[in-house]
Amino acid sequence: MPHMSSQANLQQPQKRAETPPPKTSVGVIGWLRQNLFSSWANSLLTVIVGTAAFFLLKAIFTWVFFGAEWHVVSNELNFLLIGRYPEEEVWRIWTLLLFFHALLGLSWGFGKGIMNSIAYTIGGLLFISMLLPFIEMSTRIWIIANLATLISFFFIGHKFPKVKKITFVGWFLSFPIVIFFINGLGILPNVSTNLWGGFMLNILLAVVAIVCSFPLGILLALGRRSKLPIVKYFCVIYIEVIRGIPLITVLFMAKFMLPLFTGGIEVDEVVGAMVALTMFSAAYMAENVRGGLQSLPRGQFEASQALGLNSTYTTVFVVLPQALKAVIPAIVGQYIAIFKDTTLVLIIGLLDILEIGLSMIAKPEYIGLDMEVLVFGAVVFFIFCYLMAHVSRRLEKSLSVGNR
Amino acid sequence: MLDEKNLQKPLEEREDIIEVKNLNKWFGKHHVLKDVDVNVKQGEVVVILGPSGSGKSTFIRTINALEEFQKGEIIVDEINLSNDVSNIEAIRKETGMVFQQFNLFPHMTILKNITLAPIWVRKWKREKAEQVAMELLERVGIPEQAHKYPGQLSGGQQQRVAIARALAMQPRIMLFDEPTSALDPEMIKEVLDVMKTLARSGMTMLVVTHEMNFAREVADRIILFDDGEIIEEGTPTELFDNPKHERTKMFLSQIL
Numbered sequence: 001m002p003h004m005s006s007q008a009n010l011q012q013p014q015k016r017a018e019t020p021p022p023k024t025s026v027g028v029i030g031w032l033r034q035n036l037f038s039s040w041a042n043s044l045l046t047v048i049v050g051t052a053a054f055f056l057l058k059a060i061f062t063w064v065f066f067g068a069e070w071h072v073v074s075n076e077l078n079f080l081l082i083g084r085y086p087e088e089e090v091w092r093i094w095t096l097l098l099f100f101h102a103l104l105g106l107s108w109g110f111g112k113g114i115m116n117s118i119a120y121t122i123g124g125l126l127f128i129s130m131l132l133p134f135i136e137m138s139t140r141i142w143i144i145a146n147l148a149t150l151i152s153f154f155f156i157g158h159k160f161p162k163v164k165k166i167t168f169v170g171w172f173l174s175f176p177i178v179i180f181f182i183n184g185l186g187i188l189p190n191v192s193t194n195l196w197g198g199f200m201l202n203i204l205l206a207v208v209a210i211v212c213s214f215p216l217g218i219l220l221a222l223g224r225r226s227k228l229p230i231v232k233y234f235c236v237i238y239i240e241v242i243r244g245i246p247l248i249t250v251l252f253m254a255k256f257m258l259p260l261f262t263g264g265i266e267v268d269e270v271v272g273a274m275v276a277l278t279m280f281s282a283a284y285m286a287e288n289v290r291g292g293l294q295s296l297p298r299g300q301f302e303a304s305q306a307l308g309l310n311s312t313y314t315t316v317f318v319v320l321p322q323a324l325k326a327v328i329p330a331i332v333g334q335y336i337a338i339f340k341d342t343t344l345v346l347i348i349g350l351l352d353i354l355e356i357g358l359s360m361i362a363k364p365e366y367i368g369l370d371m372e373v374l375v376f377g378a379v380v381f382f383i384f385c386y387l388m389a390h391v392s393r394r395l396e397k398s399l400s401v402g403n404r
Numbered sequence: 405m406l407d408e409k410n411l412q413k414p415l416e417e418r419e420d421i422i423e424v425k426n427l428n429k430w431f432g433k434h435h436v437l438k439d440v441d442v443n444v445k446q447g448e449v450v451v452i453l454g455p456s457g458s459g460k461s462t463f464i465r466t467i468n469a470l471e472e473f474q475k476g477e478i479i480v481d482e483i484n485l486s487n488d489v490s491n492i493e494a495i496r497k498e499t500g501m502v503f504q505q506f507n508l509f510p511h512m513t514i515l516k517n518i519t520l521a522p523i524w525v526r527k528w529k530r531e532k533a534e535q536v537a538m539e540l541l542e543r544v545g546i547p548e549q550a551h552k553y554p555g556q557l558s559g560g561q562q563q564r565v566a567i568a569r570a571l572a573m574q575p576r577i578m579l580f581d582e583p584t585s586a587l588d589p590e591m592i593k594e595v596l597d598v599m600k601t602l603a604r605s606g607m608t609m610l611v612v613t614h615e616m617n618f619a620r621e622v623a624d625r626i627i628l629f630d631d632g633e634i635i636e637e638g639t640p641t642e643l644f645d646n647p648k649h650e651r652t653k654m655f656l657s658q659i660l
Contacts, residue, residue: 297505297507299503299505299507300507300509302470302503302507303501303503303507303508303509303566304509305470305496306468306470306496306499306500306501306503306570307496307500307520307521307525307569307570307573308493308496308497308521308525308573309520309521309524309525310493310525313524313525317509317520317524318509321511322509322510322511325511399511
């Protein structure tokens with residue numbers, strides 16, 4: 001009989017019913033027990049750190065809401081954000097922002113996913129600044145207009161996915177449009193670069209450095225692996241020289257040495273800083289990309305070659321997409337670093353947000369308010385850097401579909 | 405170019421599609437291929453056997469120029485494989501290759517994997533390339549996987565996609581470099597079945613493998629490599645049942 005029963009079991013294999021995990025390992029209590037109070041040493045540590053965190057948070061809270069004198073920031077908000085940009089031309093910056101919020105809204109509409117977090121952050125910033133009590137009425141109207149543009153273009157992008165092409169063209173043309181609006185280019189009244197400043201300058205420098213160093217860095221990385229010795233050694237020397245020089249030195253060189261190469265023609269200081277930051281960032285970008293190229297198995301090159309794809313196609317379709325994906329965290333880290341490094345341009349006399357903040361602290365009416373100004377600057381940078389880091393994680397996730 | 409009528413003739417009367425003369429290759433000072441001479445006729449299925457490190461993989465990789473060689477001559481479909489880049493690209497269009505590790509492009513869907521080369525190298529329209537790709541996926545039995553990524557497929561399915569990808573370029577020759585060596589045992593059969601069908605359709609095939617049953621069943625000719633040279637060649641019956649060379653006997657005794 002035992003033989004019979006085992007055969008019956010074979011014919012109708014019975015799966016064991018799934019049982020729930022023990023109660024102590026799930027829920028809030030389970031989590032607390034597992035993570036905070038798993039042993040007496042751990043419990044002690046939890047209590048000490050908890051107490052310290054409480055007092056720290058309390059101190060910060062008290063200072064932010066009762067101790068700090070924020071009027072230094074609210075009075076000088078325009079100065080911090082756009083520097084000495086002439087007041088009667090500020091509408092140009094607002095119009096630019098409208099343009100970007102329209103583009104962002106459209107991309108958000110059909111893009112979803114990654115665009116979500118960007119749009120929520122920007123929208124949130126707009127919403128909060130709209131509610132600030134101390135801003136002027138005209139500013140408030142501009143902010144509301146921007147928020148409305150963002151949201152309405154989201155619905156347009158959502159409803160008509162065909163606007164994709166227009167949106168891409170828009171992003172592509174955005175740089176000349178920015179320069180046109182901020183500078184005027186002779187059509188609008190000219191606002192020379194020495195009036196560009198504040199956080200706007202930081203963003204401009206960072207965006208130019210990021211956008212330009214991306215292709216440049218890829219070319220340098222590919223060049224470094226080239227079989228042509230001249231190309232290869234040019235790239236190696238460029239990368240190693242730039243990586244061996246502090247950014248401050250590169251900035252000074254851009255200011256004082258670039259005119260020597262241009263035959264005495266004065267190079268605009270902002271343009272010089274853009275070139276310096278781009279060159280600097282490109283060298284690091286190249287090394288990041290090279291890391292990605294090296295992580296690719298040889299079989300990928302061979303498979304592509306065996307299919308008859310030439311080296312350009314192999315690079316564009318097979319190698320770069322995988323190599324870049326592998327180093328997204330490193331690339332975004334580099335971008336965050338270069339964004340923060342834009343504050344260094346104060347040493348060549350540009351009025352970025354940090355320089356303006358420092359000059360305000362030096363004013364007699366704001367004596368003793370250094371903390372407020374610096375904290376404001378820190379928060380502004382943190383929001384944008386964190387957004388970049390967050391987007392990078394989202395990007396990684398969305399690209400890891402069906403990973404090896 | 406060889407015409408399709410060639411396939412109607414019996415094997416002995418057909419023209420050669422691959423001619424390898426006096427092929428020599430060194431890795432540094434290591435002599436890995438020694439005076440290899442092989443002629444393959446159109447539609448012939450040649451299985452290459454040999455112990456690991458005998459140079460058999462290196463040999464088939466020289467045929468589509470994934471490996472360089474230092475001495476000798478390779479003519480594939482009347483194209484002389486010299487170091488002229490345009491000749492290399494021409495030969496790679498004529499030969500498909502299937503690798504041990506599949507080497508699918510992990511960032512592309514199955515369909516994109518298959519249509520990439522036809523669209524960019526053969527300059528086909530996307531619709532045509534996709535139609536051909538779907539027909540090929542049908543042939544290898546996994547059309548329902550077209551929009552998945554390689555990482556979502558089993559090893560056997562991936563290797564069948566790799567075969568479809570190579571076939572999409574409509575090659576006249578297929579090279580297989582140990583196509584089942586990286587597969588779990590239960591998946592080997594599905595890949596071999598696809599290869600058998602391909603062999604019966606008249607495709608010229610060079611197969612490096614350890615699958616003796618496949619060799620016996622499908623091969624028109626077996627070549628045995630050892631230490632960079634050809635030890636013995638012949639039909640499966642000749643080689644398996646009546647090996648002449650001592651080293652052949654030893655190799656067969658180790659694996660059978």
